[in-house]
Amino acid sequence: MKTGTKCIEGGYMPGNGEPRQVPIIQSTTFKYDTSADMGKLFDLEAEGYFYTRLQNPTNDFVAKKITALEGGTAGMLTSSGQAASFFSVFNLASNGDHVVASASIYGGTFNLFNVTMKRMGIDFTFVEPDCTDEELEAAFRPNTKAVFGETIANPSLVVLDIERFAKAAHDHGVPLIIDNTFATPINCRPIEWGADIVIHSTTKYMDGHDATVGGAIVDSGKFDWNAHSDKFPSLTTPDESYHGITYTERFGLEGAFITKATAQLMRDLGSIPSPMNCYILNLGLESLDVRMKRHTENGQKVAEFLAGNKNVSWIHYPGLEGDRYHALAQKYMPNGTCGVVSFGVKGGRAAAEEFMKKLRLAIIATHVADARTCVLHPASSTHRQLSDAELEACGVLPDMVRFSCGLEDSEDIIGDLRQALGE
Ligand SMILES: *Cc1c(COP(=O)(O)O)cnc(C)c1O
Numbered sequence: 198m199k200t201g202t203k204c205i206e207g208g209y210m211p212g213n214g215e216p217r218q219v220p221i222i223q224s225t226t227f228k229y230d231t232s233a234d235m236g237k238l239f240d241l242e243a244e245g246y247f248y249t250r251l252q253n254p255t256n257d258f259v260a261k262k263i264t265a266l267e268g269g270t271a272g273m274l275t276s277s278g279q280a281a282s283f284f285s286v287f288n289l290a291s292n293g294d295h296v297v298a299s300a301s302i303y304g305g306t307f308n309l310f311n312v313t314m315k316r317m318g319i320d321f322t323f324v325e326p327d328c329t330d331e332e333l334e335a336a337f338r339p340n341t342k343a344v345f346g347e348t349i350a351n352p353s354l355v356v357l358d359i360e361r362f363a364k365a366a367h368d369h370g371v372p373l374i375i376d377n378t379f380a381t382p383i384n385c386r387p388i389e390w391g392a393d394i395v396i397h398s399t400t401k402y403m404d405g406h407d408a409t410v411g412g413a414i415v416d417s418g419k420f421d422w423n424a425h426s427d428k429f430p431s432l433t434t435p436d437e438s439y440h441g442i443t444y445t446e447r448f449g450l451e452g453a454f455i456t457k458a459t460a461q462l463m464r465d466l467g468s469i470p471s472p473m474n475c476y477i478l479n480l481g482l483e484s485l486d487v488r489m490k491r492h493t494e495n496g497q498k499v500a501e502f503l504a505g506n507k508n509v510s511w512i513h514y515p516g517l518e519g520d521r522y523h524a525l526a527q528k529y530m531p532n533g534t535c536g537v538v539s540f541g542v543k544g545g546r547a548a549a550e551e552f553m554k555k556l557r558l559a560i561i562a563t564h565v566a567d568a569r570t571c572v573l574h575p576a577s578s579t580h581r582q583l584s585d586a587e588l589e590a591c592g593v594l595p596d597m598v599r600f601s602c603g604l605e606d607s608e609d610i611i612g613d614l615r616q617a618l619g620e
Pocket residue numbers: 277278279280282303305306347351376378379397398399400401410411412
């Protein structure tokens with residue numbers, strides 16, 4: 198099936214006489230006839246459901262669709278993108294370990310790594326995505342357990358050279374985790390370029406309608422945990438907290454990572470999305486292919502308009518010829534990148550705030566990547582926790598405006614920009 202077809206048909210396949218739409222199994226528990234039947238589920242010896250904190254059929258249908266879209270072997274949904282980022286790293290690294298991450302990542306992820314996970318004893322080295330091979334090499338340590346980056350960084354719109362980062366990770370015997378939220382599997386499939394694990398904030402384009410917060414983790418099934426057993430004993434030796442199961446032995450390379458994340462992290466930390474939210478997410482996924490084309494087209498048109506406006510001091514959009522990341526975008530996203538454009542308003546911070554006040558169609562919202570055009574000044578909102586040096590390090594300037602093109606007619610979006618910026 199082509200990607201556009203998987204958006205509609207992937208995941209849930211109804212049998213004869215069964216509902217066509219994904220059933221919402223809004224139930225915390227599942228009934229069994231004997232304790233022995235249920236015991237098999239606890240031992241992960243039989244497939245089935247017993248408590249929704251661990252797994253739920255509605256969630257699994259939707260996870261299966263996202264897994265198919267990314268070309269992975271197993272996947273799970275989480276209650277937010279933050280939970281997906283945390284689980285994907287914490288499933289591999291714990292107290293005393295180290296992770297290499299791109300410095301151009303979402304502010305919330307940066308804080309999760311740099312503050313909260315550091316408090317848990319996991320150390321992070323942030324590297325510039327455009328660093329030299331020597332600098333990238335120097336970031337690794339004997340206790341490094343993973344490399345993390347974003348396909349298109351939010352909000353700097355830096356495009357990661359996925360193949361280069363995958364190679365560096367693999368040379369050091371660790372997997373590459375990619376946050377593919379902005380590109381979505383419609384515009385980029387990181388697994389095809391060497392990524393081992395792909396995560397999403399489904400809150401953005403996947404839901405696409407401002408309706409639900411959620412996350413997803415997809416495993417490619419390609420990383421050979423057994424070949425690097427010294428680094429990943431939690432996947433390749435018995436888990437005493439879960440009936441002595443060895444994940445790679447029981448579930449193979451294709452299922453070990455996600456089963457461990459479910460059995461340990463979802464069990465102990467929660468963060469399961471509600472089945473109702475997964476149902477709503479699935480409605481968004483059904484039109485993801487169609488919507489991404491419109492978002493991308495609007496993003497391109499808006500970027501071209503802004504590039505020719507005298508009140509715009511700079512613009513970042515990887516789809517623009519001349520953009521620093523145009524060549525990487527052409528390689529990884531030949532059909533277009535995303536609907537988010539970032540630019541500076543001439544006159545700095547104050548001028549940016551004035552411009553935002555004048556907008557009529559575009560709403561000010563702490564959000565991106567959905568049906569309605571929205572706009573944000575990161576330095577005074579999402580990134581206000583960061584110092585100026587940290588802001589620069591993750592590619593966010595004080596005069597920067599992040600503009601997310603919705604699904605409206607591009608003429609109306611550009612008309613709004615024109616009246617707010619002046620010609
Ligand atoms: C929004 C976002 C997140 C966090 O996701 P939530 O669903 O808000 O928890 C992570 N990564 C990227 C790239 C994002 O845009």
